[in-house]
Amino acid sequence: MENRGKRHLQNVQWRSFLMLRWKMVFLFLLATFGDRVAGQIRYSIPEEMKMGSVIGNVSQDLGLDLKRLRSGRARIVGGENIQHTELETDKGTLVVNGRIDREQLCGDVIPCSLSFEIILENPIELHRVTVEILDINDHAPFFPYKEIQYETSESATTGARFPIESAVDPDVGLNALQNYILSPNKYFTLNQHTNPDGSKYAELVLQKPLDREEHPTLPLKVIGVDGGNPQRSGTVDINITVLDANDNAPVFNQSIYRAFVVENAPKGTYITKVNATDADIGSNGEVIFSFSKIRGNTVDKFTIDEKTGVISVGGPIDFEKEKKYELRLEARDRGGLTGTSKVIIDIIDVNDNAPVINIMSFSSLVSEDAPVGTTIAVINVKDADSEKNGQIKCTIEKTLPFKIQSSLTNYYNLVADQQFDRETTSEYIITITATDLGSPPLSSTVTIQLRVSDVNDNPPLFDKTSYSAHITENNSPGMSITSVKAKDSDWSQNARISYFLEDTRISGNPVSNYVSVNSETGVLHAICSFDYEQLKKLDLIVKAQDGGSPPLSSNVTVKILIQDQNDNPPQVLYPVQTGGSVVAEMVPRSADVGYLVTKVVAVDVDSGQNAWLSYKLQKSTDRALFEVGLQNGEIRTIRQVTDKDAVKQRLTVIVEDNGQPSHSATVIINLAVADSFPEVLSEFTDFVQDKEYNDNLTFYLVLALAVVSFLFITCLVVIISVKIYRWRQSRILYHSNLPVIPYYPPRYSDTMGTGTLPHVYNYEVCRTTDSRKSDCKFGRAGSQNVLIMDPSSTGTMLRIQNEKSILDEPDSPTEVS
Numbered sequence: 001m002e003n004r005g006k007r008h009l010q011n012v013q014w015r016s017f018l019m020l021r022w023k024m025v026f027l028f029l030l031a032t033f034g035d036r037v038a039g040q041i042r043y044s045i046p047e048e049m050k051m052g053s054v055i056g057n058v059s060q061d062l063g064l065d066l067k068r069l070r071s072g073r074a075r076i077v078g079g080e081n082i083q084h085t086e087l088e089t090d091k092g093t094l095v096v097n098g099r100i101d102r103e104q105l106c107g108d109v110i111p112c113s114l115s116f117e118i119i120l121e122n123p124i125e126l127h128r129v130t131v132e133i134l135d136i137n138d139h140a141p142f143f144p145y146k147e148i149q150y151e152t153s154e155s156a157t158t159g160a161r162f163p164i165e166s167a168v169d170p171d172v173g174l175n176a177l178q179n180y181i182l183s184p185n186k187y188f189t190l191n192q193h194t195n196p197d198g199s200k201y202a203e204l205v206l207q208k209p210l211d212r213e214e215h216p217t218l219p220l221k222v223i224g225v226d227g228g229n230p231q232r233s234g235t236v237d238i239n240i241t242v243l244d245a246n247d248n249a250p251v252f253n254q255s256i257y258r259a260f261v262v263e264n265a266p267k268g269t270y271i272t273k274v275n276a277t278d279a280d281i282g283s284n285g286e287v288i289f290s291f292s293k294i295r296g297n298t299v300d301k302f303t304i305d306e307k308t309g310v311i312s313v314g315g316p317i318d319f320e321k322e323k324k325y326e327l328r329l330e331a332r333d334r335g336g337l338t339g340t341s342k343v344i345i346d347i348i349d350v351n352d353n354a355p356v357i358n359i360m361s362f363s364s365l366v367s368e369d370a371p372v373g374t375t376i377a378v379i380n381v382k383d384a385d386s387e388k389n390g391q392i393k394c395t396i397e398k399t400l401p402f403k404i405q406s407s408l409t410n411y412y413n414l415v416a417d418q419q420f421d422r423e424t425t426s427e428y429i430i431t432i433t434a435t436d437l438g439s440p441p442l443s444s445t446v447t448i449q450l451r452v453s454d455v456n457d458n459p460p461l462f463d464k465t466s467y468s469a470h471i472t473e474n475n476s477p478g479m480s481i482t483s484v485k486a487k488d489s490d491w492s493q494n495a496r497i498s499y500f501l502e503d504t505r506i507s508g509n510p511v512s513n514y515v516s517v518n519s520e521t522g523v524l525h526a527i528c529s530f531d532y533e534q535l536k537k538l539d540l541i542v543k544a545q546d547g548g549s550p551p552l553s554s555n556v557t558v559k560i561l562i563q564d565q566n567d568n569p570p571q572v573l574y575p576v577q578t579g580g581s582v583v584a585e586m587v588p589r590s591a592d593v594g595y596l597v598t599k600v601v602a603v604d605v606d607s608g609q610n611a612w613l614s615y616k617l618q619k620s621t622d623r624a625l626f627e628v629g630l631q632n633g634e635i636r637t638i639r640q641v642t643d644k645d646a647v648k649q650r651l652t653v654i655v656e657d658n659g660q661p662s663h664s665a666t667v668i669i670n671l672a673v674a675d676s677f678p679e680v681l682s683e684f685t686d687f688v689q690d691k692e693y694n695d696n697l698t699f700y701l702v703l704a705l706a707v708v709s710f711l712f713i714t715c716l717v718v719i720i721s722v723k724i725y726r727w728r729q730s731r732i733l734y735h736s737n738l739p740v741i742p743y744y745p746p747r748y749s750d751t752m753g754t755g756t757l758p759h760v761y762n763y764e765v766c767r768t769t770d771s772r773k774s775d776c777k778f779g780r781a782g783s784q785n786v787l788i789m790d791p792s793s794t795g796t797m798l799r800i801q802n803e804k805s806i807l808d809e810p811d812s813p814t815e816v817s
Contacts, residue, residue, distance in 0.1 A: 039063075039127040043094070046134045047102040052095055055085065055131060058118065059092025062127050066092050072120030076129075077360050078380060078410070082116045085131065094129065102133040103170035108199075110172050117408065121361055124375050126408045137175035137228025141167040143236035144293055150204075150238065151336030153246040154212040160249070161191070162204035163340050165293055167224030167234055174227035183221035188240075190222065195342075196256075197326070204238070212242040246335020248279040250287045257329070257343040259311070263319035263350055271302070274309040276331035276339055283334040292328035292340065302327065302345070311343065319349040320384040351389040351438025356382050357446040360411070367453045368422040376402065376450060377414040381434045389438035396432055404432070422452040422491070454491035456548025462486045462556040467542075469524070472563045473532040481515065481560060484522040486544035494548040497522075502541035502555065511540050515560070524558065532564040533605045566610040566659020572667045574601040584670040587649070591641045597626065600633035600667055602655040612658035618666070619652035626671075628653055635669065647674045 043056040059066055068074075069089040076082045086097035106112030112133040117126050144165050152160065169177040180202040182190035188204045195201065202222065210218075218240040225233040252274065259272035278285040289309045291302070302325070303314035311327075329341040362377035383390040394404045394412045401418035414432070428450045435443035462484060469482035488495040499522045504511045515538060516525050522542070538560040545553035575585075575598065585598045604611040615633040620626055625645060627638045635651065649671035656664040 040130070041127070042130045042132065044132040044134055045096075045100075046136050047100050048136060048138060049096045049100060051098065055094040055096060057092055058087065058094050058127075058129070062118075064092070064120075066090065068120065072122055072125070074118055074120045076116050077119050078115075078117040082114075084114060085116070087118060094131075100133060102135050102172075103139065105133060107170070108172050108176070112172075117411075119360060119378065124361065124378055124407075124413070126411065128408075135172050135175050137171055137226060137230070137232060139170045139175075140232035141169040141177045141224035141226055141234040143167045143222075143224065143234055145236065147237045147239065150240045151243050152206075152210065152240060153243045153335055153337070154210045155246070156206055156210060156337075158206055158209060160206040162188075162206075162240070163338070164202045164204060164222055164236070164238070166199060166201040167236070169224070169226050169232075169234075171226060171228065176226055177224050178227040179225050181223040181225065183223075185218065185220055187215075187218060188220065204240075210242045215242065217241050241336075243336055246280060246284040246333065246337055248284070248333075249337030250276040250278040250331035250333050250339040252276045252329065252331060252339055252341035255341055257341065258346075259343060260346040260348055261313060261317065262348040263317050264352060265313045265317060267313055267315065269313040271311045271313065271345060272343065274304075274311065274329055274341065274343065276309070276341070278331075278333045278337070280333060280335065284337075286334050287331045288333075290330050290332070292330040298325055298327065301325070304329075311345075317347055319347045319386070320353065323347050323349075349386045349389055351385055351436065351440070351442060353384040353389075354442040354444045355392050355434035355436055356384075357432065357434050357444055358382075359446065359448065362448060364449060365451050365453050366416070366420065367455065368420045369455050370416060370420060372416055372419060374416045375413050376416060377448060378407075379412045379414060379432060379446075380410055381412065382410055383436050385436065385438060389436055391437040392434050393437070394432060394434050396430060400428060400430060402428075402430060420452050422454050425452065426491075427451050454494050456490055456494040456546060456550070456552060458489045458494075458546075459552035459554050460486040460488045460497045460544035460546050461554060462544060464556065466556060467558040468561070469558070470561050470563055471526065471530065473530045473565050474567055475526050475529055477526060477528055479526045481524040481526055482558070483524065484517075484542050484544070484556060484558065486522070486554065486556075488546050490546065490548065494546055496547035497544050498547070500543045500545060502543055504540060506538055506540075507535060511538070514538060515540060517542055524560075530562045532562050532607070533568065535562060537561050564607045564610055566606055566657060566661070566663060568605045568610075569663035570602045570604045570613055570655040570657055570665045572600065572602045572655060572665050574599070575667065575669060577667065584672045586672045586674065587637070587641060589641045589643060589645070589673060589675055591637050593637055593639055595637040595641075597635045597637065597671060598669065599635065600628070600653050600655065600669070602633065602665065602667075604657045604663075606657065606659065610657055610659035614656050614658070616654045616656065617651060618654045619650075621646060621649045621651070625649070626651060641673060645673050647672055649673055 039062045041056070041058070041061045045053075045055055058064070059069060064074075066089070069087075069092055074087060074089050076085060076087050084096065084098045084100050086095050087093075088095055100114075102112050105114070112135070114131045114133065115128065117128050119126055148165065150162050152162065164180075167177050167180070169175070177200055180190055180192055180200070182188065182202075182204070187206060187208050187210060189207050191203045191205050193201055193203065204220070220238040220240065221235055222238060223233050223235050225231055253276065254274070257272060257274055261269060261271050274289065276287050276289070278287050288306045289304050290306060291304055300315045301313070301317060302311055304311050324347065325345045327343050327345070329343055330338050331340075332338040358380040360378045360380050366374065366376060379394065381392050381394060383392055392410070394406075396402055396404060396414070401416060401420070402414055403417045405413045405415055407413050414430070429447060430450060431445055431447045433443055433445045435441050463486070464484075467482060467484055471479070471481050484499065486497050486499075488497055498519045499517045500519065501511055501515065501517050506514060512527070514527055514530075514535075516527055517523070518525070522544075524542075538558075540558050540560070541555050542558055543553050543555050545551050587595070587597050591597075600615055602613055602615075604613055613633075614630050615628045616630070617623070617626070617628040622645065625637060625639060625641070626635055626649070628635055628651075633653070633655070635653075651669040651671065653667050653669065654664050655667065656662050
């Protein structure tokens with residue numbers, strides 16, 4: 001505990017001296033360069049405030065709004081203890097960031113303050129802030145030792161003094177040590193004194209002669225109290241041993257000795273010599289010199305020869321750590337009497353510290369269009385030495401387009417002195433040299449690398465004037481179609497290209513419904529699966545845009561052709577496949593070889609060879625009677641029709657395309673080989689019955705017969721009322737024993753090359769009232785020889801009557817094409 005108390009007291013004294021010297025230097029520099037500070041504010045706070053406590057509102061006190069603090073990246077720089085405070089830029093307040101112990105920071109120096117700068121950028125501003133730390137009574141006085149031993153002769157005269165090691169109180173002002181109190185006794189009183197530095201010490205003064213036989217030892221207590229509220233105190237026990245016959249104490253020839261020594265002086269260097277005398281003779285007159293309880297960082301730095309009183313260097317001395325030492329001297333005789341004095345040793349600075357360069361603010365990138373005078377970096381240079389040894393000059397190479405300007409104390413700005421040209425020089429290596437004015441001078445350097453950024457003055461350029469690509473229909477969504485590529489001669493972000501689709505419409509829909517482009521790679525992807533039959537090509541515009549500000553761009557046209565796949569089967573247009581009625585083509589028994597019975601008409605919505613159709617006869621009632629044209633689908637007879645051929649003929653035709661794999665469609669054709677309707681009706685009754693498979697077939701047949709009969713009778717009434725003449729002729733034909741069955745060959749025309757007849761066919765029809773051998777022939781307009789067999793015979797008769805009404809028209813030849 002004794003050693004800790006001594007060290008703490010020495011630390012306090014050393015810090016007090018150091019802070020006092022720095023305070024003087026700061027006031028001198030502030031007086032010299034203070035007009036360069038943009039703003040200065042001062043706060044006062046008590047020590048030991050809680051972390052986060054508000055010190056002051058910097059934003060209001062400096063007249064800065066919160067947006068300026070954030071945009072300028074305001075922060076604390078400089079100062080020895082900036083870690084104790086923090087600037088909250090979102091609130092503009094200065095808060096406590098760590099424990100603030102005034103005694104640790106300043107010792108017994110008054111006033112105690114923290115000084116630092118607040119720096120803002122864009123534009124750069126510096127503001128100085130001083131925070132004064134007020135003392136609180138958080139330390140009790142304490143003595144370096146819990147117990148003090150004194151030996152004194154019983155012959156000591158009244159008035160003999162016994163110095164007491166001063167109590168230490170790290171607090172200052174009223175909170176510091178104020179008074180000493182001695183425990184009640186009949187021999188000693190307590191005298192208090194004040195040192196030149198303001199510290200107080202006490203001495204025991206003998207008031208009554210001692211009697212060793214009565215009291216060989218005297219136990220006393222001395223209490224040191226401070227003036228704080230509440231008051232604190234410390235106690236030391238004093239044990240006085242009474243000796244015989246030595247009644248004179250050594251006396252120094254000076255109350256205060258002053259000396260100096262240069263820092264870094266080697267061990268053993270002579271500093272000064274002290275002298276003390278003792279009026280006693282013999283062993284009681286022999287004087288032994290010593291330091292009085294050296295504490296803290298003073299231990300082992302100085303030595304004193306106990307016989308000669310020579311003080312010399314005992315360890316390393318650093319001016320930057322301590323500029324002055326105060327040591328208490330003690331001269332003790334063999335009888336135990338002591339005399340005290342004090343020596344003050346001033347440390348002389350030598351130039352042993354090179355300048356320290358700190359880059360406070362630096363942007364490694366500057367735009368090539370930055371104006372002359374733009375601040376590139378803010379530099380803080382410090383030198384721990386004093387006077388000329390601590391004065392600094394900053395320089396850079398003269399060939400560089402920059403210059404150094406001094407701003408605040410120890411701050412320098414590196415500014416642009418010429419216009420930049422990135423195409424000429426895209427990077428600068430800047431070496432900053434700081435040299436002090438000591439002898440010999442010391443210097444240090446720091447190198448920074450500055451890159452010149454590009455200005456966006458070149459648009460992206462595509463490597464082609466236009467692009468074309470192909471994609472097969474029925475593709476998978478997300479499939480890559482093609483890619484575009486553009487280059488930009490600018491640099492960095494200005495050359496970073498992004499690809500976009502221009503907002504165009506295809507078939508009334510946004511292009512983004514069909515295609516997307518990767519903004520980084522320029523690869524085009526299909527959004528959906530394409531259908532060639534609906535969309536055969538896409539014309540779109542791709543834009544390449546760089547990342548500059550403002551951005552530059554260029555466009556290119558991309559044409560995407562969709563290729564067909566064989567994904568659609570052929571569709572049969574004729575003959576129409578009905579669900580309820582049986583469609584039949586009539587073939588007269590007099591038909592010759594090659595007679596055109598009908599034609600299968602089919603289309604394929606695919607294109608190219610996928611739409612090339614071929615026709616094949618799959619099934620037939622009589623394969624030897626009919627054939628199908630491979631390319632045109634025409635059904636013709638391949639031999640002469642005979643009476644033995646069945647009336648009812650059924651053909652199954654397959655229509656196939658030429659795709660890979662091929663698709664096909666099947667059509668069933670019913671043929672009637674007959675010369676009259678009754679013959680057809682009797683044979684095709686089976687067809688009708690084959691189609692009807694419902695259990696209520698009879699009901700539906702009766703209902704259909706009734707409806708057809710009603711319609712038939714209605715038509716007859718209308719015809720009789722309007723055209724009496726035609727009605728009479730119709731009646732004559734109706735009662736004839738030789739019914740006439742008109743025959744109308746089919747008519748076809750070429751349609752888009754899908755397999756229909758490419759030629760015009762002409763037919764002749766023979767009519768007679770009495771004999772089929774009549775030689776009278778008339779040309780008639782051709783119509784299809786289609787016989788539609790309804791489930792009821794009445795419907796069939798209605799169609800017969802319609803045919804008869806056509807035959808009643810005047811005979812005139814007509815060409816059918």
